[in-house]
Amino acid sequence: MSSTLQSKTMTARSWGARPSGPNAGPGRRSGPAEPPRSASRRRRRTGWFFASPALLLVAVVTVFPVIFSLVLSFTDVRLEYGGIHIGSPTLVHYEALLGNPEWYRALGFTLGFTVVSVLLELVLGTLVALVLERLGAARGWLIALLLLPWALINVVAAQLWSYLFNGTYGAVTWLFDQVLGTQPDILGRPAPAIAAMVAVDVWKTTPFVAIVVLAGLMLIPAEVYEAAELDGAGTWTTFWRVTLPQLKPIVAIAVLFRILQAFGIFDLPFVLTQGGPGTATQSVAMLGYRVLFQDLDFGGGAAVAVSTAAIVMACCLLFLRVFRAQADEEVQG
Numbered sequence: 001m002s003s004t005l006q007s008k009t010m011t012a013r014s015w016g017a018r019p020s021g022p023n024a025g026p027g028r029r030s031g032p033a034e035p036p037r038s039a040s041r042r043r044r045r046t047g048w049f050f051a052s053p054a055l056l057l058v059a060v061v062t063v064f065p066v067i068f069s070l071v072l073s074f075t076d077v078r079l080e081y082g083g084i085h086i087g088s089p090t091l092v093h094y095e096a097l098l099g100n101p102e103w104y105r106a107l108g109f110t111l112g113f114t115v116v117s118v119l120l121e122l123v124l125g126t127l128v129a130l131v132l133e134r135l136g137a138a139r140g141w142l143i144a145l146l147l148l149p150w151a152l153i154n155v156v157a158a159q160l161w162s163y164l165f166n167g168t169y170g171a172v173t174w175l176f177d178q179v180l181g182t183q184p185d186i187l188g189r190p191a192p193a194i195a196a197m198v199a200v201d202v203w204k205t206t207p208f209v210a211i212v213v214l215a216g217l218m219l220i221p222a223e224v225y226e227a228a229e230l231d232g233a234g235t236w237t238t239f240w241r242v243t244l245p246q247l248k249p250i251v252a253i254a255v256l257f258r259i260l261q262a263f264g265i266f267d268l269p270f271v272l273t274q275g276g277p278g279t280a281t282q283s284v285a286m287l288g289y290r291v292l293f294q295d296l297d298f299g300g301g302a303a304v305a306v307s308t309a310a311i312v313m314a315c316c317l318l319f320l321r322v323f324r325a326q327a328d329e330e331v332q333g
Helices: 002-015 036-073 092-098 101-133 139-151 154-164 171-180 190-218 222-230 235-263 267-272 284-294 298-332
Strands: 075-080 083-089
Touching: 036 075, 036 298, 075 298, 092 298, 101 139, 101 190, 101 235, 101 284, 139 190, 154 171, 154 190, 154 267, 190 235, 190 267, 222 235, 235 298, 267 284, 284 298
Parallel strands: none
Antiparallel strands: 075 083
């Protein structure tokens, strides 16, 4: 009798037992768990749903203009009374572009300006970052002062320097007169105008490179420098063998940003020299602007834009390929 009651009691307790664990609770029963694959699909669908407005905006403001420019550059485009008429496919715009000496002059100036300005900004920005790393309480104030040129709008900075380079009342002209006894026409001759444009770009963009490199320096572990000191490495050896290899990824990012910005330069030569004297400081972006908005050659302007984008992409891919090859050699070594 007692054994029968005990078995009934144990059965009742087993039926009325509550589940244990994080889902335990009154009146809640544990169901089958959701398969990991379906949960992953549900999270992906949710992510795409929330990202769809931003992706749609990017497609409208970026993808559509790129596709439209490609279409214009490969078709016979005419401006008529009713608007733009897109005709049959043609390569005449690229043939005219490749046969135009002005395109090669603009491309040569843009390439030279990009290489020289990016190299100077990289060297000067690295030196400034090394100095800032060794500062104490004054680092924050100096960084704030350093960012003032970078914070200026490009048009405002270019207009400011156009006053300084003015041949009649400019401060730079007055300084040359006081030191060398001559008043050079800086923006009126090709070589000084190009040098002045590079100097303005270096003045404005070096702070950006310095801040990026400083962030990379702050991420280098102190143990690496301690190990180099124990090995008896000097200052130059430590920089060349320890600091610089650690900075390569962050420097690569800074150089890519600067190549993209410098190759598409428009506002600086447009305000400082209007592309002159002659076409000495006319960039490919200015050439595209003149062909598209002044000559109203929509197909030719689109061809300039597409060819410029292709050259920039090729340069960036080549840079990344070289950087990856060097990184692989260091890992294998």
